Amino acid sequence: MKVDVLVAEIGSTTTVVNAFHNVESGDPVFYGQGQAPTSVLEGDVRVGLNSAIEDLKKQKGLTELTYKEMLATSSAAGGLKMTVHGLVFDMTARAAKEAALGAGAIIHYVTAGKLRETDLKKIEDIKPNLILLAGGVDYGERETALYNAEQLSKIPYKAPVIYAGNIENVEEIKLIFNDRKLYIVDNVYPKIDELKVEPARKVIQEAFEEHIIHAPGMEHIRDLVTGHIVPTPGAVMECTKLLYEKLGNVITLDVGGATTDLHSVTEDSEEISKILISPEPKAKRTVEGDLGVYVNRLKVIESIGEENIREEFEKEGFDFDEALRNYIPIPDTKEEIALAERLTLEAVLRATERHGGRIRYVYGPSGRTTLAEGKDLTQVKYIVGTGGALVHLPKSRRIMESITSLNETGLLLTPSKNAQILIDNDYIMASLGVLSLRYKEAASKLLEKSLNIKF
Numbered sequence: 001m002k003v004d005v006l007v008a009e010i011g012s013t014t015t016v017v018n019a020f021h022n023v024e025s026g027d028p029v030f031y032g033q034g035q036a037p038t039s040v041l042e043g044d045v046r047v048g049l050n051s052a053i054e055d056l057k058k059q060k061g062l063t064e065l066t067y068k069e070m071l072a073t074s075s076a077a078g079g080l081k082m083t084v085h086g087l088v089f090d091m092t093a094r095a096a097k098e099a100a101l102g103a104g105a106i107i108h109y110v111t112a113g114k115l116r117e118t119d120l121k122k123i124e125d126i127k128p129n130l131i132l133l134a135g136g137v138d139y140g141e142r143e144t145a146l147y148n149a150e151q152l153s154k155i156p157y158k159a160p161v162i163y164a165g166n167i168e169n170v171e172e173i174k175l176i177f178n179d180r181k182l183y184i185v186d187n188v189y190p191k192i193d194e195l196k197v198e199p200a201r202k203v204i205q206e207a208f209e210e211h212i213i214h215a216p217g218m219e220h221i222r223d224l225v226t227g228h229i230v231p232t233p234g235a236v237m238e239c240t241k242l243l244y245e246k247l248g249n250v251i252t253l254d255v256g257g258a259t260t261d262l263h264s265v266t267e268d269s270e271e272i273s274k275i276l277i278s279p280e281p282k283a284k285r286t287v288e289g290d291l292g293v294y295v296n297r298l299k300v301i302e303s304i305g306e307e308n309i310r311e312e313f314e315k316e317g318f319d320f321d322e323a324l325r326n327y328i329p330i331p332d333t334k335e336e337i338a339l340a341e342r343l344t345l346e347a348v349l350r351a352t353e354r355h356g357g358r359i360r361y362v363y364g365p366s367g368r369t370t371l372a373e374g375k376d377l378t379q380v381k382y383i384v385g386t387g388g389a390l391v392h393l394p395k396s397r398r399i400m401e402s403i404t405s406l407n408e409t410g411l412l413l414t415p416s417k418n419a420q421i422l423i424d425n426d427y428i429m430a431s432l433g434v435l436s437l438r439y440k441e442a443a444s445k446l447l448e449k450s451l452n453i454k455f
Helices: 045-060 089-102 117-126 143-153 167-176 198-212 232-247 297-304 306-316 320-325 334-355 388-392 396-409 429-435 440-451
Strands: 002-010 014-021 029-037 066-074 081-086 106-112 130-133 161-163 182-184 229-231 250-255 260-265 283-288 357-364 367-373 382-386 420-423
Touching (some): 002 045, 002 429, 014 429, 029 045, 029 440, 066 232, 081 089, 081 117, 089 198, 089 283, 106 117, 130 143, 130 198, 143 167, 161 167, 167 182, 182 198, 198 229, 198 232, 229 232, 232 250, 232 260, 232 283, 232 382, 232 429, 250 334, 297 306, 306 334, 334 388, 334 396, 382 396, 388 396, 429 440
Parallel strands (some): 066 229, 081 130, 130 161, 161 182, 250 382, 382 420
Antiparallel strands (some): 002 014, 014 029, 260 283
């Protein structure tokens, strides 16, 4: 059997391959999926990739499986580690952070203002794959970004640098970083109250593709992968952008064992845009590192309150202690499934609260003023669920519907009850995100099938 495209999702623990056929026809097919333990730590990613292909062959009863192209997403080898440095945290530092997160990066450190010796030490200890340097609107303040560039150039660890700051500094920045890889992109904050993050996001993903092939265990990835290699969260964002093109304002919830990611591609309502304190990116991603439903299950239980969850379990006739003691990544018993669903509900609620904006009331001499801060999700038409928990748990739809009641207080800018719930039934959104970079129409049609909706 020969398929058109294999997409490998190389995770920190598991490698999944998704096979797609007829991608250049009007009726592309999701052929099947195989998985195996990731082998990056063994020193060669090809072992896990080949084992996942063997698993797919076994499921399909094949003795041979070949492909025309292989694409990949990856969160292995530590993912895309970045540090971000700007001028004012609420302006350029935040804009740079939005660009990095939207591209699928893991932000390990953010600074605002001039770098100190302690900052430089932390950066050196982190050993980021990329450093994003911003600062100053175009033709505005110049000194901080140039000072930070000089300081960063002294660190022995020569990570590639992306400069996305004041355009007036470009020539000096080139001179300062003449001994390392440097990417120059448009300013992420070119004017007051204007964000421009997409050019930086695009370059971050390109830089990731260059870097990942040199990471330990990943050196041979190009022996198999013939096309794009994208950070897995960045691929989910690409898929969410495709959904926006087809459906309008949308959010994607991706609940995993270690984190919960929320991707939104939305326009502000006219009412909220008039009172918004500072601009938000159209495409935004947040990562909640304390809301994983397996690795971080104890933190999620703490968020709920152990006594509260015990009481809930007693009412349902379940043994909380037994469920927690036997809890595994893929729950099996009724108690384990009940626990996974309760943890997923908490992760979804808290992640949406943190991602969505808020209404604030400020009192002054002229009376009360109404302001808005953060991302406006009130215009969201579709709530999409992906990740193992939201794809496989029986109550996933009900869990996702719960976020539409968050804004009943009137203080949160979260989706209304009119939003439609969609599930990534084939669990292929990350693969379709990278597939869309080359075969957009095929990715769109395959997404329709997985979500069970007609665009």
